[in-house]
Amino acid sequence: xxxxxQILLGNEAIARxxxxxxxAVATAYPGTPSSEILPAVAAYADELGTKxxxxxxxxxKVAFEVAVAASFAGQRACAVMKQVGMNVAADGIMSVAxxxxxxxxxxxxxxxxxxxxxxxxxxxxxxxMFAKLPCFDPSSAEEAKRMVFDAxxxxxxxxxxxxxxxxxxxxxxxxxxxxxxxxxVPNRAEFKKDPKRWVCxxxxxxxxxxxxxxxxxxxxxxxxxxxxxYNYEVPASSKPKLAVIAGGVSFSxxxxxxxxxxRTDVAVLKIGTPFPLPxxxxxxxxxxxDNVLMLEExxxxxxxxxxxxxxxxxxxxxxxxxxxxxxxxxxxxxLCRALGEERPSRSDEALKxxxxxxxxTPKPPALCPGCPHRASYFAIHKALPAAIHPSDIxxxxxxxxxxxxxxxxxxxxxxxQGSGFFLAHHVDGKEQPVVSAIGDxxxxxxxxxxxxxxxxxxxxxxxxxxDNRLTAMTGGQSHPGIGEKLRKGDEGVxxxxxxxxxxxxxxxxxxxxxxxxxAGAQAVRKAWQFARENRTPSVVVFRxxxxxxxxxxxxxxxxxxREKCVGCRYCITNFNCxxxxxxxEAGKARIDERFCVSCGVCRFVCPxxxxxxxxxxxx
Amino acid sequence: MQYVIVGLGGQGILFxxxxxxxIALSRGERxxxxxxxxxxxxxxxxxxxxKIGSYHSPLVRAGEADLLLAFEQGEGFRNxxxxxxxxxxxxxxxxxxxxxxxxxxxxxxxRRIGVRAIEGYEILKKEMGGRxxxxxxxxxxxxxATVEGGVSYDEVKQAVAELSPExxxxxxxxxxxxxxxxxxx
Numbered sequence: 001x002x003x004x005x006q007i008l009l010g011n012e013a014i015a016r017x018x019x020x021x022x023x024a025v026a027t028a029y030p031g032t033p034s035s036e037i038l039p040a041v042a043a044y045a046d047e048l049g050t051k052x053x054x055x056x057x058x059x060x061k062v063a064f065e066v067a068v069a070a071s072f073a074g075q076r077a078c079a080v081m082k083q084v085g086m087n088v089a090a091d092g093i094m095s096v097a098x099x100x101x102x103x104x105x106x107x108x109x110x111x112x113x114x115x116x117x118x119x120x121x122x123x124x125x126x127x128x129m130f131a132k133l134p135c136f137d138p139s140s141a142e143e144a145k146r147m148v149f150d151a152x153x154x155x156x157x158x159x160x161x162x163x164x165x166x167x168x169x170x171x172x173x174x175x176x177x178x179x180x181x182x183x184x185v186p187n188r189a190e191f192k193k194d195p196k197r198w199v200c201x202x203x204x205x206x207x208x209x210x211x212x213x214x215x216x217x218x219x220x221x222x223x224x225x226x227x228x229x230y231n232y233e234v235p236a237s238s239k240p241k242l243a244v245i246a247g248g249v250s251f252s253x254x255x256x257x258x259x260x261x262x263r264t265d266v267a268v269l270k271i272g273t274p275f276p277l278p279x280x281x282x283x284x285x286x287x288x289x290d291n292v293l294m295l296e297e298x299x300x301x302x303x304x305x306x307x308x309x310x311x312x313x314x315x316x317x318x319x320x321x322x323x324x325x326x327x328x329x330x331x332x333x334x335l336c337r338a339l340g341e342e343r344p345s346r347s348d349e350a351l352k353x354x355x356x357x358x359x360x361t362p363k364p365p366a367l368c369p370g371c372p373h374r375a376s377y378f379a380i381h382k383a384l385p386a387a388i389h390p391s392d393i394x395x396x397x398x399x400x401x402x403x404x405x406x407x408x409x410x411x412x413x414x415x416x417q418g419s420g421f422f423l424a425h426h427v428d429g430k431e432q433p434v435v436s437a438i439g440d441x442x443x444x445x446x447x448x449x450x451x452x453x454x455x456x457x458x459x460x461x462x463x464x465x466x467d468n469r470l471t472a473m474t475g476g477q478s479h480p481g482i483g484e485k486l487r488k489g490d491e492g493v494x495x496x497x498x499x500x501x502x503x504x505x506x507x508x509x510x511x512x513x514x515x516x517x518x519a520g521a522q523a524v525r526k527a528w529q530f531a532r533e534n535r536t537p538s539v540v541v542f543r544x545x546x547x548x549x550x551x552x553x554x555x556x557x558x559x560x561x562r563e564k565c566v567g568c569r570y571c572i573t574n575f576n577c578x579x580x581x582x583x584x585e586a587g588k589a590r591i592d593e594r595f596c597v598s599c600g601v602c603r604f605v606c607p608x609x610x611x612x613x614x615x616x617x618x619x
Numbered sequence: 620m621q622y623v624i625v626g627l628g629g630q631g632i633l634f635x636x637x638x639x640x641x642i643a644l645s646r647g648e649r650x651x652x653x654x655x656x657x658x659x660x661x662x663x664x665x666x667x668x669x670k671i672g673s674y675h676s677p678l679v680r681a682g683e684a685d686l687l688l689a690f691e692q693g694e695g696f697r698n699x700x701x702x703x704x705x706x707x708x709x710x711x712x713x714x715x716x717x718x719x720x721x722x723x724x725x726x727x728x729x730r731r732i733g734v735r736a737i738e739g740y741e742i743l744k745k746e747m748g749g750r751x752x753x754x755x756x757x758x759x760x761x762x763x764a765t766v767e768g769g770v771s772y773d774e775v776k777q778a779v780a781e782l783s784p785e786x787x788x789x790x791x792x793x794x795x796x797x798x799x800x801x802x803x804x
Contacts, residue, residue: 174637
């Protein structure tokens with residue numbers, strides 16, 4: 001029996017739990033902060049020699065549906081996604097919530113309070129309540145791993161999907177965690193045909209919905225008493241001045257602050273199962289205290305389940321900010337305010353003044369030096385400076401630094417927005433160039449339906465597919481365009497993106513090397529001409545591997561010719577590379593060799609020819 | 620012991636918390652830290668928290684860090700509020716005259732914050748042909764030369780050797796020694 005501690009990322013701890021639980025099918029679509037879970041499932045499955053099928057789905061809906069059918073067949077299965085991915089998968093989740101599952105099913109959904117890398121800071125615990133699914137909310141990596149086992153077990157006993165909601169601070173914490181062996185679960189694939197059970201006809205729902213209510217009631221009872229390792233009280237050792245109810249990482253933060261402050265007069269109730277809330281347990285705690293603070297991220301989900309909220313200082317009445325991450329500094333302030341005490345002063349005015357004098361400001365995220373997207377955006381700008389630019393979810397959202405991103409909604413929406421911008425102008429009899437930008441993985445995820453829709457309805461715009469050969473923003477995962485799979489020995493098949501585009505009915509497609517900005521600009525002009533003449537979408541695929549892949553490519557060292565540079569900042573505004581900066585004192589651009597990767601693309605950017613190869617242009 | 624590690628995405632900050640973790644684990648201590656992944660990681664400001672000892676939360680509260688390890692001086696200055704009074708900043712500088720700024724000096728003095736600066740880019744330009752990807756290991760070398768860093772050179776050396784990919788191991792150990800020497804004495 002293997003038993004040792006190892007430092008794991010929270011996501012690796014969850015993955016380890018999934019493999020040790022005997023999960024047979026695990027699927028996901030990458031999305032921060034969940035992305036590291038599935039590759040770690042594959043690695044542990046390889047290491048422990050399990051048969052687990054581990055696959056990236058084309059999107060979260062597909063990933064969920066693949067895994068959930070494995071559960072119908074009796075296997076333990078799980079699907080992993082980020083919180084906005086759950087929106088994509090919601091259609092399937094809402095239906096299956098009412099099913100009487102066969103194999104245990106774990107839905108891992110990672111939340112991003114802040115948010116750090118998301119377009120919303122929605123709360124999966126709230127979504128679980130909406131779907132009437134039990135939800136576990138871990139406070140640490142170690143607890144998240146334990147919860148995986150209990151979630152599978154609860155799921156199997158009550159024949160219901162169990163949700164594990166780690167938030168970003170659990171996903172991306174690093175902690176020493178105990179490793180174990182793989183459980184011997186008896187599950188085998190054995191699908192029992194039963195239309196009443198597996199077909200969501202309205203007639204069946206009339207039975208399954210009340211059954212779901214009964215399941216949730218029974219689980220609520222269990223959460224009242226049988227899950228004391230997740231729901232427990234840390235009593236005050238002297239007469240309590242304050243009682244705190246907290247879940248998730250907020251609980252961990254409170255515990256550290258109380259210890260650092262040396263407080264013995266604050267009682268804490270930790271809740272690890274926020275839905276269905278063990279209401280009696282919480283009410284009993286509230287009844288024993290006068291001053292109650294409730295800390296949860298990000299919606300008042302536990303609070304909303306309490307019939308009487310009059311005593312509670314929480315997110316509902318705005319005592320706790322109604323948005324944003326509960327960072328230690330914020331929680332410290334809330335604890336002091338709830339205790340009616342002055343917060344220890346920590347004036348950083350002197351530091352602020354120094355930072356101002358030194359011109360130190362936070363650096364926002366930017367495309368990497370050498371990133372092909374920067375070159376593609378520059379080519380699009382050159383071709384059609386007056387175009388509208390809907391963009392999408394991925395690294396290339398950072399094209400906003402080049403003023404090349406006008407609107408972003410969600411995965412795949414750049415394509416459908418292209419249609420909407422076309423129609424808005426078309427009904428006025430106007431012709432407006434529109435160039436939508438989408439990454440290769442995002443195109444496969446949800447861009448394809450929008451493109452078929454645009455062909456069918458005859459919408460004239462250009463779709464630029466920025467094909468960097470992987471899912472970059474989330475750390476470089478594979479996708480159908482590449483065809484690589486996660487488990488050792490698994491072989492996939494690559495789906496050719498150009499054939500797919502043509503199959504959608506697109507009549508004009510051109511593939512361009514992204515670094516060739518002259519050819520890129522020409523291709524965009526040609527594509528727009530075809531689109532408007534034929535009233536149809538056309539596509540330009542800009543291709544170059546992502547810098548994360550460390551591609552072997554020519555190194556072209558560049559320098560700024562100080563004689564030729566007129567200080568117009570054109571390169572800074574329109575190209576915006578970390579390796580190319582403006583020297584305020586000299587009033588000229590210069591190369592910052594700390595960041596420049598010698599891709600050489602900026603040679604084609606300066607309208608005055610001031611950016612040149614070191615030692616002159618090669619033959 | 621609470622560390623805050625700051626820099627820009629892509630500078631290899633995650634490796635340094637891995638090294639600290641490896642050291643703590645080999646000493647039999649508990650570790651807890653927080654990292655940045657995803658969009659926030661792309662070239663912009665990033666911050667890692669790392670705690671060795673008995674803690675619940677992976678985050679370091681402002682005013683509590685014992686040591687601030689900064690891969691970039693601007694990021695180091697911006698995050699000084701994380702340090703406790705009497706804490707230590709170990710920082711890679713590329714414009715060291717900023718350290719002479721009077722307002723900055725008086726802030727550091729008023730909070731008794733110590734500063735150990737290494738001119739990382741200069742060293743890597745001179746010794747490693749300008750391969751700046753070694754910056755993370757260089758800074759770990761500098762950290763190991765600082766008493767307040769809480770880790771010895773031998774411990775860091777062993778952890779770096781264990782965690783380095785085979786093809787970088789020899790060079791990593793060379794750079795580690797460079798960082799250590801730069802701040803010794």
